[in-house]
Amino acid sequence: MKDRMITPRAGKPGSLAGATALLVLALLSIWPALPEARAQEAHGLFFSANQAFREGDYSRAAQGYETLVRQGRAGADVYYNLGNAYFRLGRLGLALVNYERARILAPRDPDVDYNLRHAKGMRVDEAEKIREFPAAGWLAKVTGREVFIAFAAVNALFFLILALRSFRDWEWTWYAAIGLAILWAVGAFAGGLKGHQAATDHRAVVVEDQIEVRAGPHEEDTLLFLLHTGTVVDQERMEDGWRLVRFSQDKRGWTQAPGVEPIRPLGPGNGPT
Amino acid sequence: MKNRIVPILMFLALLGAAPVWGAVSVTLEVDRAQVHMDDTVSLICRVTGSRDATTPVIANLDGFDAFPAGTGSRFQLINGQISTSMDHRYQLTPLRQGTFTIGPATVKVDGQIYTSNQVQIQVMEPQFQAGEDEAGDLFMKATLSADRGYPGQEVLYKLSVYSVHRAELTALSLPEVKGITLKQLQKPLRYGTTKNGRSYDVYEFTYALTATEPGAFDLPPARLQLTVYPPRRMPSGFGGVLNDDFFNMARGRDVSLASQGVSLTVLPFPEQGRPRDFSGLVGDFNLESGLNPKKVRAGESATLTVVIRGKGNVRLIPELSMPDLPGVKVYPDQSAFTEEVTNSGSIGEKTMKWALVPQKAGEYILPPLSVSFLNPGTGTYQTLTSKPFTLAVELGEENGVAGASGGPGPASDGKRKVAVVGEDILPIHESPEAVMPAAMPPWWVAALILFAPVLAAGGCRAWKHAARKRAGKARGAAAKKALKRFTGQVRAMEPRADDLLRTFNEFLVVRLGLDAASLTPGEAKKSLLAAGAPPEPVARAAGIMSNLEERVFAGRGWENDAALAGELTETARELDRALKRSRPRP
Incomplete structure (x- = not known):
């Protein structure tokens, strides 16, 4: 027993275990601090974006809110504020996308509902009735x-x-x-x-002033109709940078992907273009 | 019989119909608005509502030689009312070129003078030039109203078929040229004309020719299939009486005709002076505008109307847009477009309306709206502009606008309807919770939350099952030792009836694994038989138990009976063996 105690090989496991224990202790001690630090950073970003909005610097405000979205720190209010920033920038389509996202997260928020209706009222294209499930x-x-x-x-x-x-x-x-x-x-x-x-929510919003919807996913294909910013369409699929969208039962065609922004999924993976 | 009823009913209807003589009117009509010097025009003066009118006096016929061509009268039965009219026909031969306005015609009925409308006729150069005199009995001529034009301009392409004899047209093949479209205008005309002293029947087809791009276009000849009926003289044996069209027995002859080709030069739109809003509109147009009412209260609406009408490629009349007006909500209405196709081209009208709802009192100057077109006659652009209207807006009576402007007092009930005076988005949300999104938990947490109660309930069920199983096992173990315990107790005690009954009862309860505290002889018998014990020892045990119970209830429970104790022990052993042989109770 004594020999084993004094051999170097016998001493190594003991030191490794001690080091591991120290590392675990250190991790445990900083573990609660990591989310807290991220939350502090997110709060700072949110407040600075709000400040930029109040000062009329809507572009900087939008960037701040977008950063929060990319970080996965966006609740309904961040999307709502982002919609307001885009609205002030004259980007009606992007404003509507973010109002819709805010409504998904806070469907009973009266402010979101009001701003969404207000923005919809400024659309050029007349929306066509969509049949919905009764519930x-x-x-x-x-x-x-x-x-x-x-x-x-x-x-x-x-x-x-x-x-x-x-x-x-x-x-x-x-x-x-x-x-x-x-x-x-x-x-x-x-x-x-x-x-x-x-x-099955494949809604998307036209975010450019005007998009061309064609019969096929090529520039040479026949132009079917034009849609304008803020118009909501259903995206059916995407191929080679083109989206197949449906505006109504008889208005369906392909448009270039950047002109249309899907509402879902929410979160970091779906920032505006 | 049925065939007779219909005419009788019609006759009765005629008798019952109320003649309308009172509404006298006079109208002038011509069969064509454009003629050539070598044509004749048919003019009809129609007097409706009276058959007692004087012969019409037609003014402004100095450009024509007018010859009466007879009169005709007509009756009409419409909705049970009879109307009558008298047609006075004239043949007009132009004396000189130019545009002439004929009429009005005046008639006198019962001492009262009635006046007609006027008609306009454009007389153009002779259609036949020198050298074309030998055109023959049958020929077709193609003409263009202009040999130069612009993209989109309507040029009239006219095909005239001249035939001395009666003819029936069967098929017309129009020239096809890339970049040129032909649209037929109204139905073909048929009229008579005279050339070099010969009378022709003329069939006239008019098309609107439109070129989409500049260039020089040569239109090949148009081709026509027709059947001609030349007169066949009857034998002169009847003194020439039968040499009349009425007795014409001519047989048709199929003929193919071709017109001459025509050329058209389509010029590009002039660069000089081209307005920014030029949309390719070519022709002659005018614009009318109106604002009604010109004075409203805040919150009420006024309607601005702009009408563009004219002749040319009217389908290209643009949709005008109203610029934003600060303080005024503008609601555009669906525009209305009408098009009439005449033999002189397309005439169209587009009416656009905007509802203007001012939000505050004041004076609003409406910006003029304009549209530009190319006048093909002059080759220059023209811009039509609406009037710059001023909309005077007074304070609203029943809305908050008035209140906001310090307007009149409240309504009679002391309340005002609140009106929206402006719209904007609501402000941003600044709660720090915005960056702590309440998202759905991860799938494994959600699964844990949902399945934990299921697992807990299942665990409880399993635990209870296990407890029952354990209890069963304990009972089994106790049952195995029940006989040994019973015999030991019997051996150790005095064989009193009450003690023997209690001890045997305990033995049965433990041996059979029952929950009951004590058994009657009947219950014991039933339970033992159910457990598989043979009937004979069971009956004996029940009998011993009855015996013991009688002693206990008779107050002789203290009696010792060693023989009964031995019999009871032997019965217990026999039952225990029988129960061991039978299927063990779980």
């Missing part, structure tokens, strides 16, 4: 996160009651289980529908 109206007033939280709560209560009934056959637990089962089914349906809506 889309009320479902559009809640976010996917809210649906998830509500469903998670119902889910927890439902299985809690089931667990309780493993030990006690109280009568009220039976009624509670039935009621919660109905709520569970409704929540699951709403969650599924919301997910489907998000997955």
Whole structure:
């Protein structure tokens, strides 16, 4: 035992373990500080962008908000402010894109709703009626996160009651289980529908003053119609820098990708051009 | 029978119809507005509403030789009312070139004078030049209204078929030239004319010829298929009476005709003086504008109307746009466009309207709107401009605009309808929470949140199941030792009836793994049989239990009975063996 204690090979594991322990301790000590530092940086950027907006430097304000979007720090208010900045810059299309994104995150925010309607009123092209799923109206007033939280709560209560009934056959637990089962089914349906809506939301907004929609993805193809900034289209697919868009049932064609900005997905990967 | 009813009904309807004699009117009509010196024109003076009118007196016929060509009357039955009219026909032969306005015609009916409209006729140079006199009985002539034009300009391409004899046209093949389009104007005309003392029937087709690009264009001849019916003289044996068109038995002869080719030079649009807003409009146009009303209250609307009408490529009349007016909301209306195709070209009219809603009191000067076109006659551009209207706006009565401007007092009920005086976006949000987005949790966290309760409920179920299983095992172990415990207890105690009954009861409960605390003889019998014990020892055990119960309930529970104790022990052993042989109870 003594020999083993004094050999160098025997001493190395001990020092390595100690170093590892120190490293883990150091990481643990700074771990809470890393997100905090990033949050401080994001707050600073947000306040400076707001300050630029107040001073009328809308271009700098837009850059600040865009940086927050790229960093994944954008909530509904950042998208809303970004929409305001683009609106002041006369970029109606980009303003509408960001108002729409803000509305996805905060569907009941009256400011977002007002500015979105105001911006839509300035569009040149007359929007055509889009048929919607009947439940889309009320479902559009809640976010996917809210649906998830509500469903998670119902889910927890439902299985809690089931667990309780493993030990006690109280009568009220039976009624509670039935009621919660109905709520569970409704929540699951709403969650599924919301997910489907998000997955099939291919709306995009014309962000250039005017775009040409052609019969095919080439400059030589026949010009079908023109769309103007702020007009909402459905993007069907993208090929070689061209997007296949549909404005209405009978107005569909290809346009160059930079002229149209998809509303989804939100987050760092989908900044404006 | 049925065939007779219809005429009778029509006759009765005629009798019942109310004749309309009162509305007297006089109209002048000509069959063509453009003629050549060597043509004749048919003029009709129609007097409607009276058959007692005097012979019309037609003014301004000094450019023509006029010959009466007969009269005709007509009846019309429309919606049960009869109207009558009298046509006075004249043949006019031009005396000189120029544009003439004929009329009005005046008639006198019952002492009252009625006056007609006027008609305009343009008389052009003779269609036939010297050297064309030997054109023959049948020929076709192509003419252009101008030999020079501009892209988009409508040049009249006219095909005239002259035939001395009756003819039926069957097919017309028009020239096809790249860059040239031909549009037929109205239906073909048919009229008569005289040339060198010979009378011709003339069939006239007029097309609007439009070139899309500058260049020199040669139009090849147009070709026409027709059937001609030359007269065939009847035998003179009837004294020449049958030599009349009525008795003409001529057979048709198919003939092919070709016109001469024509040339057109299309000039490029002049660079000099070309307005910025020139849209390719070529022709002759005018513009009218109006504002109604010119004075409104704030919040009310006035309508600005601009009408562009004229002759030429009218489909290119541009859509005018109203510039932004500070303090005035402008709502453009859908423009209205009408086009009339005449034998002299396309005549069109575009009407554009804007609803103007001023937001505040004051005077607003509306900027003039303009449109430019090329006049092909002069080769110069012209710009038409609307009038610079001034819209006077007073304070609104029932809205907040008036209040904001210190206007009149409130309405009678003391309340005002609030009007929107301006619109803008709402300000930015500055809450720091903006940069802490409440996003959806990662999928694994979401799955954990959703499946944790499921797992918890399942765990509870499993735990309870395991507990039951453990209890069952414990009962099984106790059952195995039940006989040993029972015999030990019996051996150690005095064989009192009450103690024996209690001990045997415990043995049965433990051995059978029951929850019950005590069993009656009947329950014991039922349980033992259910557990697979043979009937004979079961019946014996039930009998012993009954015996013991009788003693206990009779107050003789203290009685000792060693023989009964031995029998009970033996029965217990026999039952235990039988139960071991049978399928063990879980």
